[in-house]
Amino acid sequence: MVTAQLTPVGVGIENVLIATDFSTYSNTVLQFGLQLARSYDAAAYVVFVVPADESLMAGPQAYVAAKEAAARDLEELSAELSRKHSYVEGRDYHLCLLEGDVAHTILDFAHRKRVDLIVLGTHGRGGLGKALMGSVAEKVFRQSPVPVLTLGPHLRHSTRDHSPRNILVAADLTPASARAAHFAATLARESQAKLTLLHVVDAKKLEPVPDKAAARRAIELRLEELAAPPCQGFECATRVEVGRVVPTILHVLNEMEADLLVIGVHPSRGLLDRLMFPHAYELVCESPCPVVTLRDAPRLANLN
Numbered sequence: 001m002v003t004a005q006l007t008p009v010g011v012g013i014e015n016v017l018i019a020t021d022f023s024t025y026s027n028t029v030l031q032f033g034l035q036l037a038r039s040y041d042a043a044a045y046v047v048f049v050v051p052a053d054e055s056l057m058a059g060p061q062a063y064v065a066a067k068e069a070a071a072r073d074l075e076e077l078s079a080e081l082s083r084k085h086s087y088v089e090g091r092d093y094h095l096c097l098l099e100g101d102v103a104h105t106i107l108d109f110a111h112r113k114r115v116d117l118i119v120l121g122t123h124g125r126g127g128l129g130k131a132l133m134g135s136v137a138e139k140v141f142r143q144s145p146v147p148v149l150t151l152g153p154h155l156r157h158s159t160r161d162h163s164p165r166n167i168l169v170a171a172d173l174t175p176a177s178a179r180a181a182h183f184a185a186t187l188a189r190e191s192q193a194k195l196t197l198l199h200v201v202d203a204k205k206l207e208p209v210p211d212k213a214a215a216r217r218a219i220e221l222r223l224e225e226l227a228a229p230p231c232q233g234f235e236c237a238t239r240v241e242v243g244r245v246v247p248t249i250l251h252v253l254n255e256m257e258a259d260l261l262v263i264g265v266h267p268s269r270g271l272l273d274r275l276m277f278p279h280a281y282e283l284v285c286e287s288p289c290p291v292v293t294l295r296d297a298p299r300l301a302n303l304n
Contacts, residue, residue, distance in 0.1 A: 013040040017110050018093075019047050019120040019140075022073045026121050029151050030077075031085070032290070033119035034093060036149075039163065044093040045113055048074060049102045070097055103139035110146065118148045122284055138281050141293040142265055147183065148293050156288045164188075164260035169197045170249050170283065173222050176264025176296030183294055184262040185230035196237040196256065197227045200248045216240060246282045253288055261291045 018033035020026045030046065037044035050070050052063070074095050081087040089095055098105050110118055122137040141148040169184045171177035181197060188195040199219060209215045223238045230236075241248050253261060265280045284291050 013037075013042050013116045015043045015045070015113055015115045015117075016040075017045045017047055017106065017113070017115045017118045019049075019106055019118070020077070021121075022048065022070075022077070023121075025153065028155065029119060029121035030081075032151060033149075034081075034085075034087060036117075036119065038092065042116070043113075045096055045109070045115070046077070046093050047096045047098060047106060047109060049105045050097070050099040051102050052099045067097070067099065103136045103143070106140055107143055110144065116146055118144055118146060119151075120148065121151045122153075137284065141280070141284070142267060142295060144295060150284045150291045150293065152285050152287055152291070154286055154288050155290070164191050164193045166194050166256060166258045167191075167196070167260045167262060168249075168253055168256065168258040169195070169262045171197050171199050171223060171226055172264070172279075173199060173219075173226060174264065174266075174296065176266060176294070178226060178264070179294045179296060180262045180264035180292075181226055182230040183292070184260075185234075185236065187260075187262075188236075189234060193260075194237075195231065195234075196239055196258075197223055198239045198241065198249065198252055199223050200245045201240065201242045202245060203242050206242060216242075245279050246286065249283060250286055250288070259289050261287050261289055263291065263293055265293045265295050267295055 013036075016033060016037040018030055018037075020030055033046075034044055036042075048070055050063075050067050074097055078089045078095055081093075082089075087093060096109065098109060100108075106118065106120075109115075118140060120137055120140060137150055141150065164187065167184050167188050169177070169181050171181060184195055187193070199222075201216070201219060206212055206215065220238065220240050223240060227236050227238050239252070241252065249261075252258075261283065263280055263283060280293060284293070
C-alpha cells in the first residue's frame, strides 16, 4: 500500500478517503476532508457503509430498504455539494456506497484504492452503536496502516481549516510517537507551522521517585532526542508536564491554541484496546482540534 510519504518536500497525499454517516456533524468532516484533498490535488472518495450485520438481522426487506435509503442520501449529498460548494462528482470527489462491517469495509476500501489518509468523525463517548461514532473510529485508527485524521464534537470553529499553523505532538516516547514526530515535523515544514513536542508524566508514577528533578531532566533529554532527527533545520519546542495525561494534553492544546494534534497509537488488540491504551480514544473524543493518529508497526505492539 502507498502511505503518506515523509520526504523533504512534504507529506505526499494522493488519495483521501472521507467517511460519512449523513449526520449533521459529518457535514463538517466532509467539508474538511474535501478542502484538504483539494489542497493536495488529491482524489477524494466519499464513503458510506451500510452495516450489513445490523441490516440483515432486521430482515432482508429492511436490508434492501437501508441500501435504497443510503443511495438516495448520497444523491441528495451530491446535489447539495454542487449547489452550495460547487463540488462536482467525478471531478472533485467520488461517491461510494459500500456494505459490510463498517470499520473493516473502510479499511479494505482504503487498501484497494491506495488511500494515503482517512478522514472521519466521532461523536464522542456516547452513541457507540452508531456507524461512525466512538468505537468504529477507534477500530479504524488502531488498525489503519496510513494516517487517520479524526474530527471530534468539541472542534473549535477557528480550527476548521485544513492548513495547520500550530501543531502539537503528544509523545509517549515509544516508537509510535517517533513516527508521529516525523509526520508532524514534515507537515510543519510544509505548512510553515509552529511545532511542539509534549510529554506528560503521570504524577502518580513520579511520586515514588526520590530525585524528581533528575527524573524530569532525563525525560526532557529523551524528548529532545526524539525531536532532533525530524526537526533538524527548523525550530521545534519541547515541553514536559506533570499531571493526568489526557486533561493535561487538552489543557496545553487550549493554552497554545493548537490547530492539530498528532499522536502515535498502538496496534489493535481487540476488546482490550480501551482498557490497555485509553488515552488515544479519549483525546480523539475530547480534542478541540483535529487529531492525526499514526499506528505503530505491529511488530512493536509489545512496547507501551
